[in-house]
Amino acid sequence: xxxxxxxxxxxxxxxxxxxxxxxxxxxxxxxxxxxxxxxxxxxxxxxxxxxxxxxxxxxxxxxxxxxxxxxxxxxxxxxxxxxxxxxxxxxxxxxxxxxxxxxxxxxxxxxxxxxxxxxxxxxxxxxxxxxxxxxxxxxxxxxxxxxxxxxxxxxxxxxxxxxxxxxxxxxxxxxxxxxxxxxxxxxxxxxxxxxxxxxxxxxxxxxxxxxxxxxxxxxxxxxxxxxxxxxxxxxxxxxxxxxxxxxxxxxxxxxxxxxxxxxxxxxxxxxxxxxxxxxxxxxxxxxxxxxxxxxxxxxxxxxxxxxxxxxxxxxxxxxxxxxxxxxxxxxxxxxxxxxxxxxxxxxxxxxxxxxxxxxxxxxxxxxxxxxxxxxxxxxxxxxxxxxx
Amino acid sequence: xxxxxxxxxxxxxxxxxxxxxxxxxxxxxxxxxxxxxxxxxxxxxxxxxxxxxxxxxxxxxxxxxxxxxxxxxxxxxxxxxxxxxxxxxxxxxxxxxxxxxxxxxxxxxxxxxxxxxxxxxxxxxxxxxxxxxxxxxxxxxxxxxxxxxxxxxxxxxxxxxxxxxxxxxxxxxxxxxxxxxxxxxxxxxxxxxxxxxxxxxxxxxxxxxxxxxxxxxxxxxxxxxxxxxxxxxxxxxxxxxxxxxxxxxxxxxxxxxxxxxxxxxxxxxxxxxxxxxxxxxxxxxxxxxxxxxxxxxxxxxxxxxxxxxxxxxxxxxxxxxxxxxxxxxxxxxxxxxxxxxxxxxxxxxxxxxxxxxxxxxxxxxxxxxxxxxxxxxxxxxxxxxxxxxxxxxxxxxxxxxxxxxxxxxxxxxxxxxxxxxxxxxxxxxxxxxxxxxxxxxxxxxxxxxxxxxxxxxxxxxxxxxxxxxxxxxxxxxxxxxxxxxxxxxxxxxxxxxxxxxxxxxxxxxxxxxxxxxxxxxxxxxxxxxxxxxxxxxxxxxxxxxxxxxxxxxxxxxxxxxxxxxxxxxxxxxxxxxxxxxxxxxxxxxxxxxxxxxxxx
Numbered sequence: 009x010x011x012x013x014x015x016x017x018x019x020x021x022x023x024x025x026x027x028x029x030x031x032x033x034x035x036x037x038x039x040x041x042x043x044x045x046x047x048x049x050x051x052x053x054x055x056x057x058x059x060x061x062x063x064x065x066x067x068x069x070x071x072x073x074x075x076x077x078x079x080x081x082x083x084x085x086x087x088x089x090x091x092x093x094x095x096x097x098x099x100x101x102x103x104x105x106x107x108x109x110x111x112x113x114x115x116x117x118x119x120x121x122x123x124x125x126x127x128x129x130x131x132x133x134x135x136x137x138x139x140x141x142x143x144x145x146x147x148x149x150x151x152x153x154x155x156x157x158x159x160x161x162x163x164x165x166x167x168x169x170x171x172x173x174x175x176x177x178x179x180x181x182x183x184x185x186x187x188x189x190x191x192x193x194x195x196x197x198x199x200x201x202x203x204x205x206x207x208x209x210x211x212x213x214x215x216x217x218x219x220x221x222x223x224x225x226x227x228x229x230x231x232x233x234x235x236x237x238x239x240x241x242x243x244x245x246x247x248x249x250x251x252x253x254x255x256x257x258x259x260x261x262x263x264x265x266x267x268x269x270x271x272x273x274x275x276x277x278x279x280x281x282x283x284x285x286x287x288x289x290x291x292x293x294x295x296x297x298x299x300x301x302x303x304x305x306x307x308x309x310x311x312x313x314x315x316x317x318x319x320x321x322x323x324x325x326x327x328x329x330x331x332x333x334x335x336x337x338x339x340x341x342x343x344x345x346x347x348x349x350x351x352x353x354x355x356x357x358x359x360x361x362x363x364x365x366x367x368x369x370x371x372x373x374x375x376x377x378x379x380x381x382x383x384x385x386x387x388x389x390x391x392x393x394x395x396x
Numbered sequence: 397x398x399x400x401x402x403x404x405x406x407x408x409x410x411x412x413x414x415x416x417x418x419x420x421x422x423x424x425x426x427x428x429x430x431x432x433x434x435x436x437x438x439x440x441x442x443x444x445x446x447x448x449x450x451x452x453x454x455x456x457x458x459x460x461x462x463x464x465x466x467x468x469x470x471x472x473x474x475x476x477x478x479x480x481x482x483x484x485x486x487x488x489x490x491x492x493x494x495x496x497x498x499x500x501x502x503x504x505x506x507x508x509x510x511x512x513x514x515x516x517x518x519x520x521x522x523x524x525x526x527x528x529x530x531x532x533x534x535x536x537x538x539x540x541x542x543x544x545x546x547x548x549x550x551x552x553x554x555x556x557x558x559x560x561x562x563x564x565x566x567x568x569x570x571x572x573x574x575x576x577x578x579x580x581x582x583x584x585x586x587x588x589x590x591x592x593x594x595x596x597x598x599x600x601x602x603x604x605x606x607x608x609x610x611x612x613x614x615x616x617x618x619x620x621x622x623x624x625x626x627x628x629x630x631x632x633x634x635x636x637x638x639x640x641x642x643x644x645x646x647x648x649x650x651x652x653x654x655x656x657x658x659x660x661x662x663x664x665x666x667x668x669x670x671x672x673x674x675x676x677x678x679x680x681x682x683x684x685x686x687x688x689x690x691x692x693x694x695x696x697x698x699x700x701x702x703x704x705x706x707x708x709x710x711x712x713x714x715x716x717x718x719x720x721x722x723x724x725x726x727x728x729x730x731x732x733x734x735x736x737x738x739x740x741x742x743x744x745x746x747x748x749x750x751x752x753x754x755x756x757x758x759x760x761x762x763x764x765x766x767x768x769x770x771x772x773x774x775x776x777x778x779x780x781x782x783x784x785x786x787x788x789x790x791x792x793x794x795x796x797x798x799x800x801x802x803x804x805x806x807x808x809x810x811x812x813x814x815x816x817x818x819x820x821x822x823x824x825x826x827x828x829x830x831x832x833x834x835x836x837x838x839x840x841x842x843x844x845x846x847x848x849x850x851x852x853x854x855x856x857x858x859x860x861x862x863x864x865x866x867x868x869x870x871x872x873x874x875x876x877x878x879x880x881x882x883x884x885x886x887x888x889x890x891x892x893x894x895x896x897x898x899x900x901x902x903x904x905x906x907x908x909x910x911x912x913x914x915x916x917x918x919x920x921x922x923x924x925x926x927x928x929x930x931x932x933x934x935x936x937x938x939x940x941x942x943x944x945x946x947x948x949x950x951x952x953x954x955x956x957x958x959x960x961x962x963x964x965x966x967x968x969x970x971x972x973x974x975x976x977x978x979x980x981x982x983x984x985x986x987x988x989x990x991x992x993x994x995x996x
């Protein structure tokens with residue numbers, strides 16, 4: 009009897025009240041959200057995929073993540089149904105991590121209790137900043153005050169709480185970020201996602217950046233903010249277990265670790281990606297991005313899949329390296345080989361590997377390859393050279 | 397057409413500085429002799445010129461045969477020889493001049509004599525030419541015929557009292573020029589019954605006819621059907637056609653002494669037709685070849701590499717096509733670790749190099765990169781061998797070299813007084829030795845001996861910018877001299893970049909090495925690892941720059957499960973690696989080296 013494959017479930021809710029100027033996620037603004045149609049479609053796609061997967065091999069559900077868009081705009085009963093469906097369709101670990109992303113507006117905060125009752129045990133709040141002017145510049149709908157209120161409420165309702173901040177914002181200095189970060193760390197979440205602002209294609213910020221009206225911080229300053237962030241978080245007991253994620257030991261996001269460990273995940277909803285072992289092969293699938301056409305596909309075919317690609321060992325190796333080196337714990341060589349079919353060593357340029365070890369960008373022992381802080385700070389360039 | 401009596405032939409060339417009106421005068425003479433109607437003028441003359449002209453500079457000699465009924469009642473045959481117009485082609489010019497008995501010295505009456513004109517006039521004097529000064533643009537308000545007349549006498553040293561004053565543009569006194577040619581130029585000499593001696597003036601490739609040879613008959617007679625022999629190469633050919641240029645090609649039965657014309661003999665490539673060679677008859681060869689032959693030897697070399705490696709074959713084909721028509725330029729395959737596959741190319745001079753480069757990019761649509769031009773050094777080895785070196789990358793081990801010689805030139809620069817100081821400074825900086833300094837009105841004529849390698853290193857550009865374009869420059873090769881030369885290697889992370897190596901005098905090595913290191917530091921994007929950029933002579937580092945590692949390159953956010961996008965980016969990055977040159981653990985984009993070379 010084979011061990012059941014661990015599986016994480018991602019559910020995408022594609023709607024937002026407004027589009028933030030930095031965001032390139034698959035989010036859409038509608039005058040009225042067709043709640044019922046999308047609730048039904050999500051449930052249908054989940055059922056379709058679960059049936060297919062369980063017929064292929066035994067699986068064990070380890071986490072559910074409601075992402076978006078803004079999933080806190082979902083009706084709590086939809087969340088409830090989806091959790092209930094998932095737990096009925098898949099065998100599950102004892103206490104699966106069930107996260108829901110929420111924005112700290114009052115409307116959404118009012119629903120926290122209902123989400124908890126639906127089975128959500130971890131709240132991830134999109135705070136982004138504690139500075140009023142910057143919140144406005146980021147196009148956020150909430151105030152800093154509202155964010156803090158929502159955080160306090162979330163902490164009292166959910167066993168686990170995380171929130172996001174965006175830093176290395178235009179005009180930010182070490183002093184202003186340190187003050188803001190310390191204030192955030194004092195709010196006693198067990199997990200923080202601290203992202204440096206990046207310019208994504210097709211966003212309003214990109215257009216401004218191109219015109220020169222939005223200027224990113226110099227790399228040197230961004231790098232020093234990064235290292236400072238690590239040190240400040242550590243002082244509050246939060247460890248940088250991934251490039252942009254900080255947690256009290258034990259409070260790491262189980263769901264996101266699935267991505268970084270390159271384990272199986274099932275994504276449902278518009279534009280959702282999956283990595284699924286099926287008939288012994290690893291498949292990369294993507295659903296139709298546009299919400300309504302996706303729903304239509306689900307209504308006719310039971311699923312909204314647009315792409316389904318079987319990954320070659322090399323592709324798998326690239327992906328596993330891309331993900332795994334983001335983690336402080338690095339890549340477990342045995343797990344890497346199990347997932348990709350290739351020995352880790354065979355996937356790396358030996359000259360670059362030696363140079364990275366010497367430079368202190370990478371560390372390795374018999375079981376593990378990991379990027380150091382300095383290595384993770386330059387991970388893109390490093391991977392570009394290291395990976396064969 | 398039969399042989400023209402010698403006393404009714406005049407062969408002449410036109411000497412003029414660029415823009416002093418040579419082409420216009422030539423057009424007027426052709427027009428006046430009725431060789432072409434006014435309507436044909438444009439189409440005809442320009443069409444045939446366009447192929448041979450680049451940037452207003454003729455690189456091929458050509459002739460036009462004119463018929464002129466003179467005032468003395470005789471009808472004369474005038475052969476106008478258009479000579480190549482640049483110092484790089486000094487030898488070719490000398491052969492063109494050797495085909496004539498006299499020259500028109502055309503001087504812009506408002507500008508006066510320029511250095512390049514002087515050089516050509518001296519060559520014409522050396523060729524025993526009768527020289528007829530012509531003052532052009534006499535109609536311009538700024539014309540100063542008296543001053544220019546005096547200048548010609550003073551500088552050129554020929555009488556200018558009876559200089560012909562004309563305006564080629566308006567056609568004023570064109571007849572005066574024609575009469576002067578007839579009256580003042582000597583008729584050619586020669587014996588129609590002697591063994592054939594034809595001077596090979598030039599040759600070019602015609603895609604329909606094959607190679608066309610431009611010839612001046614000195615002795616004997618050449619007929620269609622003759623079997624000719626090239627006295628240098630010994631190669632023989634059957635003459636399919638002989639003819640003259642009117643300027644349209646017109647076939648004739650034979651060419652006799654004193655005449656100029658063309659030969660078409662099913663020759664495949666101009667490489668078989670050496671400028672200055674003597675053409676004789678295979679069955680009745682001349683005893684001696686005509687004097688003055690010199691094999692064409694490239695004096696400046698550089699590497700030409702396609703920016704896009706896929707263009708290598710296209711480059712090879714294009715070079716081959718150019719070589720069909722220009723035997724003076726050489727190429728051989730070269731591999732550079734930094735730039736990939738390309739060709740080492742040899743040229744008669746810097747302008748020749750520029751012309752070829754420009755034709756490659758313009759006519760063949762090739763995007764090329766050239767390494768720094770190098771002259772030809774003579775390496776005297778300890779074992780007594782002498783090796784020629786034109787690629788710094790091929791420099792033998794220092795310990796095996798006894799001494800090195802470098803080529804020198806004698807340069808004449810004519811410059812307005814106000815810029816003289818900066819020109820002298822430039823020449824001194826470039827290790828020049830002053831030979832002469834004379835004044836011609838408000839202009840100074842400086843003669844310097846200069847190492848050619850200092851001239852190929854951006855000398856023209858500096859001269860141009862120092863004098864706001866008002867200097868004229870002319871040079872001739874002036875032998876080899878022992879010199880304290882060193883090869884400077886540029887190292888990236890301790891590995892040499894072959895394409896950037898250069899040879900320079902020890903006194904300037906450090907300055908130039910430092911300049912290249914600083915430039916590279918700016919051009920190379922920051923990498924994962926810090927990069928040492930060094931210039932060295934042998935194992936001794938003379939300049940050093942360090943490019944720090946990039947400080948941050950990571951995307952903070954890795955959204956949801958969309959790994960595919962990141963993987964595709966990574967794969968693109970890996971694809972880009974193909975255009976990188978690996979120096980140990982560091983990869984430098986080829987574009988950085990290209991940019992470093994481009995700025996020179």
